[in-house]
Amino acid sequence: MNVVRSxxxxxxxxxxxxxxxxxxxxxxxxxxxxxxxxxxxxxxxxRDMWDALTAAYMKANPDVTIKVNYVPGGVEGDALLKSQxxxxxxxxxxxxxxxALLQAIDPVRNLVNxxxxxxxxxxxxxxxxxxxxxxxxxxxxxxxxxxxGGILYNKKVYSQLNLKVPLTWNEFMANNAKIKKAGxxxxxxxFKDSWTTQLFVLGDHFNVAAAMPGFEKKFTANKIVLADNxxxxxxxxxxxxxxxxxxxxxxxxATTFAKALEYLALGKGAHYPMLSAGIDTxxxxxxxxxPDIGFFAQPGTNAKSNGATVWMPSxxxxxxxxxxxxxxxxxxxxxxxxxxxxxxxxxxxxxxxxFIKGAPVSGNLTGVFTDLYNYMQKPGASYPALEFxxxxxxxxxxxxxxxxxxxxxxxxxxxxxxxxxLEKQSQQLGLAGW
Numbered sequence: 181m182n183v184v185r186s187x188x189x190x191x192x193x194x195x196x197x198x199x200x201x202x203x204x205x206x207x208x209x210x211x212x213x214x215x216x217x218x219x220x221x222x223x224x225x226x227r228d229m230w231d232a233l234t235a236a237y238m239k240a241n242p243d244v245t246i247k248v249n250y251v252p253g254g255v256e257g258d259a260l261l262k263s264q265x266x267x268x269x270x271x272x273x274x275x276x277x278x279x280a281l282l283q284a285i286d287p288v289r290n291l292v293n294x295x296x297x298x299x300x301x302x303x304x305x306x307x308x309x310x311x312x313x314x315x316x317x318x319x320x321x322x323x324x325x326x327x328x329g330g331i332l333y334n335k336k337v338y339s340q341l342n343l344k345v346p347l348t349w350n351e352f353m354a355n356n357a358k359i360k361k362a363g364x365x366x367x368x369x370x371f372k373d374s375w376t377t378q379l380f381v382l383g384d385h386f387n388v389a390a391a392m393p394g395f396e397k398k399f400t401a402n403k404i405v406l407a408d409n410x411x412x413x414x415x416x417x418x419x420x421x422x423x424x425x426x427x428x429x430x431x432x433x434a435t436t437f438a439k440a441l442e443y444l445a446l447g448k449g450a451h452y453p454m455l456s457a458g459i460d461t462x463x464x465x466x467x468x469x470x471p472d473i474g475f476f477a478q479p480g481t482n483a484k485s486n487g488a489t490v491w492m493p494s495x496x497x498x499x500x501x502x503x504x505x506x507x508x509x510x511x512x513x514x515x516x517x518x519x520x521x522x523x524x525x526x527x528x529x530x531x532x533x534x535f536i537k538g539a540p541v542s543g544n545l546t547g548v549f550t551d552l553y554n555y556m557q558k559p560g561a562s563y564p565a566l567e568f569x570x571x572x573x574x575x576x577x578x579x580x581x582x583x584x585x586x587x588x589x590x591x592x593x594x595x596x597x598x599x600x601x602l603e604k605q606s607q608q609l610g611l612a613g614w
Contacts, residue, residue, distance in 0.1 A: 214507045215245045219271035221257060222250035224438065225460045226275075229527050236523045237514055244507060254375035255578060258284075265290045265499070272502040273511060278310040278320055278495040279565075280573035283609065292498040292505065293317035299513050304535040310492045310568040320495025321512050325532035327491040328456040328552040329383030329565060330477045332441075335547070337364060337450045338474075345476045347483035349418070356427045359450045367422050368449035369432035369585055370440035377581035379453035380422075380478070381415035386489045386563040387480030388412055396569040402606070402613040407595040414480070416591035416598075419584040433586060438465070445469040453478070455491060459548040460528045470544075475551040477561075487561040488552065492568050493535055532556075571609060574601030 218234065220226050227250060234246040249271060251257055258281070264270040265285055276282070285291075294300060295318040303322060311320035331352075338345075341362055346352040356366035370376045389395055391411040398404050406412040422428050429435060429449060441458055443449040445466040452458065456475050463470045477488040496515055498508045514520055521539045524530070529543035532552045556562045567573050580597050583589040589597065606614035 213243055213245045214504055215247055216273060216504055216507055216511055217247050217249065217271040218511075219249045219251060219261075219274040221253040221275070223253065223461070225464055225528060226250070228464060229524065232523050232527045233515070233520060236519070237511060240514075240519070241510075244511070246511070254373065255575065258575065261285065268501045270499040270501060272504055272508045273496060273498055275323060275494050275496055276320075277567075278307070278322075278492050279568040280571050281567065282311065282319065282495065283313075283571040284573075284575075284605070287313040287319040287497075288315045288317065290500055291319045292500055292502070292508075293319060294321065294498070294509075294512070297509065297513065299516050302516065302537045304537060306564075307492055307535040310564075311495055320497055321516050322493045322535040323496045323515060324457070324493035325530045325534050326493065326552070326556065327532055328475055328477070328488040328555060328562075329379055329385075329491055330453070330456070330475060330488055332444060332452045332454050332456070332458055332548065333474055333476060334444055334447050334450050334472055335474045336472045337362075337447055345474075346479045347486045348481060349414075349479045351483075352479045353421070353425070353427075356422075356425065356451070360427060364447070365429045365443065365449040366427040366451060368435070368440045368443050368452045369422075369428045370435040370437050370452075371433045371582045371585060372435055372439075373437040374578040374582050376437050376440070376454065376578075377419075377585055378578050379455070380418040381577065381581060382565055382567070383453060383478040383489050384415040384418070384480065385566045386477065386487045387414070387482075387485070388566075389563050390480070390482070390485040390487075396566065399566070400570040400572055400611070400613075402603075402611075406599050407592055413591060413595050416581075416584060416594045419581055419594075420591040423585055423587060428585070437461075442466070444473065447472070456548050456552045457531045459531045459546050463528055463546065470546055473546070473548060475548045477555060487558075487563060488555040489565050490556065490562045491565050571611060572602055572606050574598055574605050576601045 220230055230248055234248055238244060238246060251260055261276060262285060300318060307322045308318060311318050313319055341358055343355050346355055359366040388411045404412065438461060440452055441461050444452045445462045459470060459473055462473055477486055496512050498512060502508050516536050518540060525542045529545050530541050531546060531549055577598055580594045584591055584594040603614055
């Protein structure tokens with residue numbers, strides 16, 4: 181070390197003082213790094229994804245530093261973001277839902293309109309309505325893939341018990357009876373993470389829409405009473421039926437999302453009502469078990485009308501309070517670039533189609549991806565989730581579903597409670613008819 185240092189000193193002295201001073205004058209002053217604050221949920225998969233994405237972006241843009249804040253999801257995360265927006269302390273860029281929950285954070289007032297950004301031309305038009313504000317502005321870039329809301333299931337269990345994918349609820353319950361008899365938990369519930377409890381209700385919208393044409397318009401105008409319609413009551417009743425039949429795990433109240441996926445991956449449970457993106461966590465935590473997992477649409481009453489309820493990806497937003505708007509826009513533009521998708525595919529193989537035209541799909545694609553893709557390719561076999569077709573959504577559905585699933589409320593009581601929740605939220609949003 182000393183030899184190298186001495187050599188460098190000698191060389192400098194040999195160059196002469198005038199040359200050194202001239203060289204110093206030619207060096208451009210260092211540019212101060214721009215810091216972008218970014219916020220997303222704290223799930224393990226999200227951390228892996230955004231650690232990789234932000235690292236890649238900062239490597240390509242060494243004059244930018246991205247400070248990531250990981251926060252809880254669900255009701256707690258909703259409340260935190262609303263508080264941040266109200267107080268002007270929101271991150272420069274953040275991940276959040278699109279659809280009804282977007283309207284609840286008043287995008288016109290709080291977010292930057294991205295409608296005229298050049299990359300917007302590459303966004304699949306199916307995403308646009310769910311990211312649009314009351315003024316016609318488009319406030320989000322899509323992040324992630326389409327998700328199916330239905331049932332993740334263990335294909336090995338199905339094979340061992342010679343079961344077929346059910347097309348009706350009665351067939352599903354018959355499968356559950358055989359699974360329980362074999363000593364395996366038929367339906368995994370994870371009430372510890374309350375947001376996970378909503379899938380029997382929200383994932384049933386394909387069936388509701390099939391049974392009640394024009395439902396969304398009537399629902400938005402407050403022309404639907406959930407408890408009075410068999411189709412809209414069904415999702416609530418499914419939670420009650422599973423509990424009464426003893427088809428769920430005994431530790432459901434203490435089970436988290438991650439633990440539920442562990443049970444499913446290891447074959448301790450056969451079904452998990454969940455978004456198809458749940459496979460991402462299994463790929464990360466139990467990669468050798470991922471091929472054992474499949475996806476099917478939530479069964480309804482009509483085998484001839486069987487299809488998947490589809491969720492839009494999350495949105496990437498820019499807060500109006502940002503002081504680094506141009507850098508924030510560059511970062512958001514990069515998230516929908518080919519380079520970003522290459523990083524995403526390496527972290528977790530896509531669990532569904534991306535909503536950017538020409539986005540590369542690579543990696544070991546899962547059976548869940550294939551199952552959902554097949555639903556979306558078949559005419560009439562997929563339909564958007566309700567929250568992407570109406571601004572009406574109550575904030576307390578997850579807690580109500582926990583109460584039904586644990587026996588604190590009947591399905592009928594839960595439906596009536598959610599009706600009141602809808603009324604309160606819609607009145608706060610100033611929606612006509614409420």
